[in-house]
Amino acid sequence: MTSPVLSVRNLKVEFPTRRGVLTAINDISFDIGPGEVLGVVGESGAGKSITGTAVIGLIEPPGRIASGEVLLKGERIDNLPAEAMRKIRGKRIGMVFQDPLTSLNPLYRVGEQLIETITTHTNLSSADARKKALSLLIEVGIPAPETRIDNYPHQFSGGMRQRVVLALALAAEPELVIADEPTTALDVSVQAQIITLLKRLCSQHGAAVMLITHDMGVIAETADRVAVMYAGRIAEIGPVRDVIKAPLHPYTKGLMGSIPSITGESDRLVQIPGSMPRLTAIPTGCAFHPRCPRAFVPCNTFRPELQGEQRSQVACWLYHPYPVNAEAAV
Amino acid sequence: MSDTLTAPAPVAADSKAAALVEVKGLGRIFDVSKPWLNRVTEGLPRRLLTAAADVTFAINRRETFALVGESGSGKSTVAKMVVGLIPPTTGEVLIDGISMSNPKHDGDRRKLRRRIQMVFQDPYASLNPRWRALDIIAEPIRAFGIAQSSEQIVVQVGDLLKLVGLDPADGVKYPHEFSGGQRQRIAIARALACRPEFIVCDEPTSALDVSVQAQILNLMRDLQDRFGLTYLFISHNLAVVRHMANRIGVMYLGRIVEVAPSRDMFRTPKHPYTRMLLDAVPDLDLTGRQRKPVEGEVPNPVDPPSGCTFHPRCPSANERCKAERPKPLPAGTATVACHAVQEGRI
Numbered sequence: 001m002t003s004p005v006l007s008v009r010n011l012k013v014e015f016p017t018r019r020g021v022l023t024a025i026n027d028i029s030f031d032i033g034p035g036e037v038l039g040v041v042g043e044s045g046a047g048k049s050i051t052g053t054a055v056i057g058l059i060e061p062p063g064r065i066a067s068g069e070v071l072l073k074g075e076r077i078d079n080l081p082a083e084a085m086r087k088i089r090g091k092r093i094g095m096v097f098q099d100p101l102t103s104l105n106p107l108y109r110v111g112e113q114l115i116e117t118i119t120t121h122t123n124l125s126s127a128d129a130r131k132k133a134l135s136l137l138i139e140v141g142i143p144a145p146e147t148r149i150d151n152y153p154h155q156f157s158g159g160m161r162q163r164v165v166l167a168l169a170l171a172a173e174p175e176l177v178i179a180d181e182p183t184t185a186l187d188v189s190v191q192a193q194i195i196t197l198l199k200r201l202c203s204q205h206g207a208a209v210m211l212i213t214h215d216m217g218v219i220a221e222t223a224d225r226v227a228v229m230y231a232g233r234i235a236e237i238g239p240v241r242d243v244i245k246a247p248l249h250p251y252t253k254g255l256m257g258s259i260p261s262i263t264g265e266s267d268r269l270v271q272i273p274g275s276m277p278r279l280t281a282i283p284t285g286c287a288f289h290p291r292c293p294r295a296f297v298p299c300n301t302f303r304p305e306l307q308g309e310q311r312s313q314v315a316c317w318l319y320h321p322y323p324v325n326a327e328a329a330v
Numbered sequence: 331m332s333d334t335l336t337a338p339a340p341v342a343a344d345s346k347a348a349a350l351v352e353v354k355g356l357g358r359i360f361d362v363s364k365p366w367l368n369r370v371t372e373g374l375p376r377r378l379l380t381a382a383a384d385v386t387f388a389i390n391r392r393e394t395f396a397l398v399g400e401s402g403s404g405k406s407t408v409a410k411m412v413v414g415l416i417p418p419t420t421g422e423v424l425i426d427g428i429s430m431s432n433p434k435h436d437g438d439r440r441k442l443r444r445r446i447q448m449v450f451q452d453p454y455a456s457l458n459p460r461w462r463a464l465d466i467i468a469e470p471i472r473a474f475g476i477a478q479s480s481e482q483i484v485v486q487v488g489d490l491l492k493l494v495g496l497d498p499a500d501g502v503k504y505p506h507e508f509s510g511g512q513r514q515r516i517a518i519a520r521a522l523a524c525r526p527e528f529i530v531c532d533e534p535t536s537a538l539d540v541s542v543q544a545q546i547l548n549l550m551r552d553l554q555d556r557f558g559l560t561y562l563f564i565s566h567n568l569a570v571v572r573h574m575a576n577r578i579g580v581m582y583l584g585r586i587v588e589v590a591p592s593r594d595m596f597r598t599p600k601h602p603y604t605r606m607l608l609d610a611v612p613d614l615d616l617t618g619r620q621r622k623p624v625e626g627e628v629p630n631p632v633d634p635p636s637g638c639t640f641h642p643r644c645p646s647a648n649e650r651c652k653a654e655r656p657k658p659l660p661a662g663t664a665t666v667a668c669h670a671v672q673e674g675r676i
Contacts, residue, residue, distance in 0.1 A: 043539035275512075
């Protein structure tokens with residue numbers, strides 16, 4: 001197996017508050033290989049966006065990485081000084097956020113923003129950088145790029161803006177692209193265009209992608225592997241086909257059943273009772289046990305770890321031998 | 331459950347055929363011009379935005395009719411005109427034969443109000459943050475004088491909370507103490523408080539997570555069966571619409587391009603825009619089907635294309651499509667506004 005581009009080891013992110021320390025992400029580990037698209041899926045509050053911000057070192061203080069490591073091509077990047085990390089962002093890690101209007105500066109022409117990114121991270125002259133910016137705009141499918149390069153972000157539509165953001169993310173040929181809900185603000189027809197574009201660009205540039213979204217459909221179309229997050233942990237991780245077609249974790253099963261389909265019969269949807277716990281009240285043991293239809297003896301006391309020799313790994317006692325003293329402990 | 335919440339009287343078989351809601355040639359134009367002084371000094375013309383035009387459909391009793399479309403297609407404008415929140419520029423809405431805009435029907439319309447309710451998209455914005463949940467739900471009961479004594483109101487509010495799957499003891503809480511899904515349940519309880527027949531739901535689950543969305547959609551279907559409700563369901567999510575609706579109208583730039591029974595529309599979409607929308611939905615079945623590349627974006631409604639407004643993005647457009655606006659005509663079980671379908675080209 002080739003060495004992974006991104007490797008996250010036992011990452012834990014905490015937010016100290018007046019009412020105690022909140023653990024937003026607890027002990028998560030995953031790898032993304034070269035050219036691979038890892039989908040990170042979960043409902044609001046699952047910790048998927050925090051995972052992304054932790055990888056790029058943008059956790060807002062007082063939040064902090066409490067333990068664990070983030071390795072980019074084998075080098076630790078979670079403990080770098082702010083200035084060194086700033087050089088990695090944009091150069092080695094590209095970012096695409098949900099709202100293209102807030103990720104572009106409204107006061108600068110899109111060309112200026114692209115050229116600034118290119119000259120900061122490469123040693124191209126500004127004339128060459130402009131040529132490169134133009135070729136990027138052509139690559140992401142902006143019509144009439146020679147005139148559009150001098151337009152301001154507000155002169156672009158939502159889909160076109162997200163194309164510009166993609167061009168910005170890829171400007172310095174990054175090794176890893178973190179896309180946080182890149183299509184959520186867009187209409188379905190435009191969403192399909194952006195997904196196709198993201199997939200094509202990343203495979204052409206050989207970049208690894210961490211695609212964060214709540215939309216299973218987007219994951220199914222784009223990702224190679226998928227990590228399902230629940231209450232700050234990974235519940236299940238595996239190849240996209242296995243997780244979607246044959247989910248193991250009861251949460252993944254419920255999640256898949258609750259999505260209305262455009263092909264199947266429109267009978268009753270599977271519903272998971274309750275909702276995602278708040279960070280202040282994460283249940284003991286498996287965090288999903290109060291909502292789980294198959295919870296049994298060990299679930300409310302012992303926390304299952306992510307394990308499995310198969311292609312998928314799952315954190316659920318249904319699939320692993322549970323501690324022998326479990327029954328005694330209850 | 332006490333008998334304070336009884337279903338409306340069973341509707342006689344013959345009156346079931348008559349539509350509860352009739353929307354006829356509904357249109358709305360918004361003036362988006364700059365202020366008068368700017369227009370005079372800068373020599374700018376008036377700018378008019380046609381948010382909806384020639385929207386015609388009917389909703390039968392106990393049916394769910396859905397409107398789908400992308401942002402800017404005018405679906406929310408139609409919803410607001412149907413409940414009378416904004417007056418139409420042209421056309422009219424008849425609910426049980428009573429016009430929502432004709433001044434002659436003012437007296438009847440007042441009685442009609444109780445029978446129409448609305449559920450909005452964002453449960454964080456549609457509930458007053460300074461009111462307790464029970465006051466929010468009791469407001470329509472008080473406003474329409476459905477229950478007189480405060481004891482009766484408390485009982486009814488408790489029943490409504492139970493009905494939407496909340497604990498009556500939760501009524502004393504404020505909206506910020508509830509999650510998004512619970513807030514939407516409160517909004518639904520408020521809509522049901524005056525025992526309406528017709529509920530307009532404008533993107534009721536778009537702000538919710540999928541597992542919570544499933545709970546709300548199931549709840550809405552259960553309530554429909556129990557109380558014989560009629561829904562106008564607005565959504566941009568085709569899968570949700572397929573799950574909820576009996577019939578679907580697809581909107582594009584303020585006009586309905588296709589109306590068809592849900593099953594038929596998903597099996598054999600007719601209008602090229604409907605086909606494109608269905609093709610753009612991400613595929614959960616992993617069939618590996620090749621998508622047709624979707625071209626272009628929704629044009630600016632201030633300056634819509636000539637003829638059929640979809641022609642710049644349409645793979646089957648010809649000269650006639652650029653010049654002449656297609657009329658909605660029946661095609662099988664559907665009604666489609668498309669020259670290509672009507673000429674049998676696709």
